[in-house]
Amino acid sequence: MKLRLxxxxxxxxxxxxxxxxxxxxxxxxxPVRALAISADxxxxxxxxxxxxxxxxSLGTESAEQVLRFHSGAVNAVIFLQDxxxxxxxxxxxxxxxxxxxxxxxxxxxxxxxxxxxxxVSADGSTLASASWDSxxxxxxxxxGAKRVLEGHSQNVNGVAFGPDGKSLVSVGYDLTLRIWxxxxxxxxxxxxxxxxxxxxxxxxxxIATGGADGLVRLRTVGAKQIDDVQAGPGxxxxxxxxxxxxxxxxSGISGEVSIIDRKARSVLRTLVAxxxxxxxxxxxxxxxxxTGGADGMIRRWNVLTGEPIGSSLRGTLADPLAAYAGDHGAEIxxxxxxxxxxxxxxxxxxxxxxxxxxxxxxxxxPGYRFSDALKGMSIVWTPETVATLFELGPNxxxxxxxxxxxxxxxxxERKALTDFLARATAR
Numbered sequence: 001m002k003l004r005l006x007x008x009x010x011x012x013x014x015x016x017x018x019x020x021x022x023x024x025x026x027x028x029x030x031p032v033r034a035l036a037i038s039a040d041x042x043x044x045x046x047x048x049x050x051x052x053x054x055x056x057s058l059g060t061e062s063a064e065q066v067l068r069f070h071s072g073a074v075n076a077v078i079f080l081q082d083x084x085x086x087x088x089x090x091x092x093x094x095x096x097x098x099x100x101x102x103x104x105x106x107x108x109x110x111x112x113x114x115x116x117x118x119x120v121s122a123d124g125s126t127l128a129s130a131s132w133d134s135x136x137x138x139x140x141x142x143x144g145a146k147r148v149l150e151g152h153s154q155n156v157n158g159v160a161f162g163p164d165g166k167s168l169v170s171v172g173y174d175l176t177l178r179i180w181x182x183x184x185x186x187x188x189x190x191x192x193x194x195x196x197x198x199x200x201x202x203x204x205x206x207i208a209t210g211g212a213d214g215l216v217r218l219r220t221v222g223a224k225q226i227d228d229v230q231a232g233p234g235x236x237x238x239x240x241x242x243x244x245x246x247x248x249x250x251s252g253i254s255g256e257v258s259i260i261d262r263k264a265r266s267v268l269r270t271l272v273a274x275x276x277x278x279x280x281x282x283x284x285x286x287x288x289x290x291t292g293g294a295d296g297m298i299r300r301w302n303v304l305t306g307e308p309i310g311s312s313l314r315g316t317l318a319d320p321l322a323a324y325a326g327d328h329g330a331e332i333x334x335x336x337x338x339x340x341x342x343x344x345x346x347x348x349x350x351x352x353x354x355x356x357x358x359x360x361x362x363x364x365x366p367g368y369r370f371s372d373a374l375k376g377m378s379i380v381w382t383p384e385t386v387a388t389l390f391e392l393g394p395n396x397x398x399x400x401x402x403x404x405x406x407x408x409x410x411x412x413e414r415k416a417l418t419d420f421l422a423r424a425t426a427r
Contacts, residue, residue, distance in 0.1 A: 028054065032292025034077045035281040036085075044281075044290060045085055046298060047074030049339075053087045055099070056298070058283075069095045069104050071369050075116045080141065081124030088115035088129060091369075094139070108139050110146070117158045117198075122165045130159040136170045136180070149180055151187060158199035158209075158239075171196035171209050177219075179207075190226075192217065198239040200248070202262070208248055210236025216250045216260060227265050231258040238279050242286035247303055249289050251277035257291060259303055269306040273299060320346070329420025332413055335406065342424045351403070357381050357425045362398070373400020383418035390414055 030050035037044055043064075044056040053067040053074050072090025079085055080096075084105070088094045092111040095104035108127075117130035120141075127139040136149040136159055154174040161168055168180040173195040178187040194213035201207055205221035212235040218227045231250035238251045247268070248260040257271040257280065271291070279292035288309065289301045300309040320337055324330035339351035346353070352368040362379040363370035377398065379385055390408040394401045408414045 028052065028296040030296055031276070031278050031294040032296060032298055033073060033075050033278050035279040035290055035292050035298070036077045036079050037281050037283060037290070038079050039081075041284040043079075044298065045077045045079060046279075046292060047077040047087055047089070048296070049073040050296075051089070053077055053085075055085065065100065067095070067097055067104075069107070072114065075114060076118040076129075078118045078120055078127075080120055080127075086118055086120075086127060088118050090114040092131065092133075094118070094127070094129060110137055110148070111135070117156070119159045119161050119168075121161045122163060128159045128161065128168055130156040130170055132156070134172070136168070138168075149187075151178060151189075152176065157197045160199050160201040160207075162201055163203050163205055169199055169201055169207055171199040177207070177209055190219070197235060197237055200239045200241045202241045202245045203243075204245060206262075208239060208241060210239045210250050214252065216248060218262070218265065229260050229265055229267065231260065231267065232256055238277060240280045240282055240289070242282045242303070243284055244286040246286060247282070249280050249282070249303075251280055251291065253278075257289070257301070259306070271301050271306055324420070324424065327420060329416040329418075330424070332408065332417045333420055339403075354421065354425045356427045357386075357421060358383065371400045374398060383422060386418050386421065387414040390417070
């Protein structure tokens with residue numbers, strides 16, 4: 001049984017130094033987890049598992065600013081109405097940036113687990129964040145009090161404001177969609193049969209969600225009816241509604257992006273990317289879609305024809321497992337390679353290097369920022385303890401970890417993985 005990854009946040013190395021931040025920067029060094037478009041459609045903000053964000057010029061297809069602050073994957077990015085930007089990530093922090101500055105103006109703390117979603121209110125006054133600590137938080141950008149919205153029992157995976165600013169929508173792994181009245185009041189709760197990974201709200205107030213079952217569910221304002229559209233066979237991990245409201249783009253880790261006709265409630269066409277798609281955003285023309293891939297590339301697509309447009313904003317990720325071609329354990333490890341290196345000589349990634357893994361006590365690697373929960377554990381990594389980690393899952397075996405939830409059900413495949421690690425990580 002292969003590793004099962006349901007809406008996880010993983011990390012990968014940024015291959016370029018800070019001095020290469022401008023035109024010389026060729027792209028992210030890891031999967032592109034988040035995308036946002038500026039109001040004028042001239043700039044793109046991307047966040048990556050490589051722990052960086054990049055502000056791109058669409059006109060020149062060059063990186064104009066690299067934003068480095070987070071110690072984990074950058075899972076969410078957004079342009080604010082005053083021209084600034086916000087980024088958030090696996091380190092549970094939000095950074096607010098001014099164009100051209102190398103350091104954030106401020107950072108917001110309070111969440112206790114990775115932040116995976118950001119939204120800004122229509123009037124630009126409030127930022128909302130969704131976190132795996134089971135809460136939504138509201139952050140005033142000018143003045144006012146911070147708020148914590150509690151009620152979800154598991155990871156909150158997405159958040160979006162209603163177009164009139166009178167409501168906030170959140171979705172979570174606990175199967176629920178919650179519509180919170182603003183400024184206060186108990187939420188309306190809708191329960192679904194599958195975990196919800198993403199949410200988007202159209203200009204007319206219709207709510208679209210994407211779930212682990214591959215369905216996009218649509219709830220019309222004021223109506224109790226929920227319409228379902230099958231977007232693909234696997235989990236929907238990214239969702240976007242075109243500015244004119246005509247289309248919904250829904251993508252999964254298979255690399256296929258379904259373009260849904262929102263009025264007809266049907267898939268109009270499918271875009272086929274060469275790698276898994278983790279993020280997407282429409283340009284203001286509603287006919288052009290950007291997608292962020294597992295290969296570090298940001299691609300443009302013509303939504304009306306389904307064809308790619310011109311060149312792409314290219315990444316530079318090479319295959320770190322090329323030397324292990326044909327090794328079954330290496331193929332099982334491929335789901336982990338974006339987070340972890342096998343050699344301490346490789347560029348650091350969002351997770352600690354696995355070089356010299358066996359015989360090392362958990363959370364003892366110098367120079368890596370481990371959670372306090374892991375520092376208090378006495379696990380020593382051996383083939384047996386690594387096998388147990390993937391048999392039980394990280395949340396059960398190492399509670400408090402930033403590692404995404406994943407399991408290997410087959411004892412034979414767990415052994416293939418640990419045998420590979422014994423060979424590949426020995427110093």
